[in-house]
Amino acid sequence: MAAPASPISREAWRAGVEILEDWGFRVVSTAEVFAARSWGQDVDREAARRFQEIWEDPEIKAVMGVRGGYGSLKILPYLDMDRLASHPKRLVGFSDLTNLLLILHQRLGWVTFHGPTLAHLAEVTPDARESWRWWLSTPGPENFTLSGLRALRPGAATGPLLGGNLTILCHLLGTPYAPHLKGSLLFLEDHNEPLYRLDRLAHHLLFSGIIEEVAGILLGAFTGGDSQAQAEEVLALAFEPLGVPVVAGLPVGHQPENHTMPIGALARLDTEAGTLTFIA
Numbered sequence: 001m002a003a004p005a006s007p008i009s010r011e012a013w014r015a016g017v018e019i020l021e022d023w024g025f026r027v028v029s030t031a032e033v034f035a036a037r038s039w040g041q042d043v044d045r046e047a048a049r050r051f052q053e054i055w056e057d058p059e060i061k062a063v064m065g066v067r068g069g070y071g072s073l074k075i076l077p078y079l080d081m082d083r084l085a086s087h088p089k090r091l092v093g094f095s096d097l098t099n100l101l102l103i104l105h106q107r108l109g110w111v112t113f114h115g116p117t118l119a120h121l122a123e124v125t126p127d128a129r130e131s132w133r134w135w136l137s138t139p140g141p142e143n144f145t146l147s148g149l150r151a152l153r154p155g156a157a158t159g160p161l162l163g164g165n166l167t168i169l170c171h172l173l174g175t176p177y178a179p180h181l182k183g184s185l186l187f188l189e190d191h192n193e194p195l196y197r198l199d200r201l202a203h204h205l206l207f208s209g210i211i212e213e214v215a216g217i218l219l220g221a222f223t224g225g226d227s228q229a230q231a232e233e234v235l236a237l238a239f240e241p242l243g244v245p246v247v248a249g250l251p252v253g254h255q256p257e258n259h260t261m262p263i264g265a266l267a268r269l270d271t272e273a274g275t276l277t278f279i280a
Contacts, residue, residue, distance in 0.1 A: 006096070092260065094252070113262055162179060179210075186211060190222050202238035222253070
């Protein structure tokens with residue numbers, strides 16, 4: 001377990017660890033996951049050092065963020081990518097951890113996993129938990145079809161699945177860590193953002209040029225603000241100039257149906273069938 005962003009409560013820790021241990025996983029961590037992080041570059045360097053240390057431990061096969069929240073962006077300058085590259089393993093998390101999921105995929109070429117953090121694991125549905133276990137246990141890319149997507153703009157497209165939290169993605173723009181999204185199927189989710197801010201974030205992506213050549217857009221959950229239907233309408237209108245397929249209903253985000261998605265895996269979107277198919 002790693003805490004590159006916010007710390008976890010002991011109650012949420014116990015609930016999440018119990019699930020993992022019931023599945024047969026051995027959980028390795030330290031007390032730092034419960035401690036709030038203060039401010040300053042020295043603190044950020046130490047957080048990066050600790051993440052690097054966990055990553056390079058040969059006994060650890062996957063790294064799971066204990067929580068999202070805030071802070072993972074600030075450790076990026078202090079990570080040694082060459083050393084990380086020599087210890088390939090799986091990373092899983094979402095929300096603020098979008099920073100790490102995208103940078104490790106794009107700098108190192110690994111598939112990373114957008115899915116529940118430890119704090120969220122006990123709150124998601126049984127199907128979402130099984131999705132987490134399936135993707136983290138399977139030995140490699142697998143053929144898999146996710147159905148039930150709703151077309152907001154019709155079409156079909158194929159590309160690597162990239163994305164995550166909309167706010168975090170916008171915060172990466174103008175930095176050395178901005179992702180390359182050309183040809184991708186871009187999925188987005190967010191929390192506690194009213195409609196005007198979602199519209200502003202979407203137009204920030206549009207005007208930056210970073211999404212002008214995406215192959216398609218998939219909308220997950222937009223919770224804690226206005227209604228999901230209103231959020232989907234606002235975003236579909238914002239992305240209309242792209243002329244690409246847009247679907248809603250991807251089961252990701254700050255909600256109980258937070259299924260795990262392999263970032264960087266090749267997939268095909270078919271709005272007529274309402275499916276997203278991963279291609280091994």
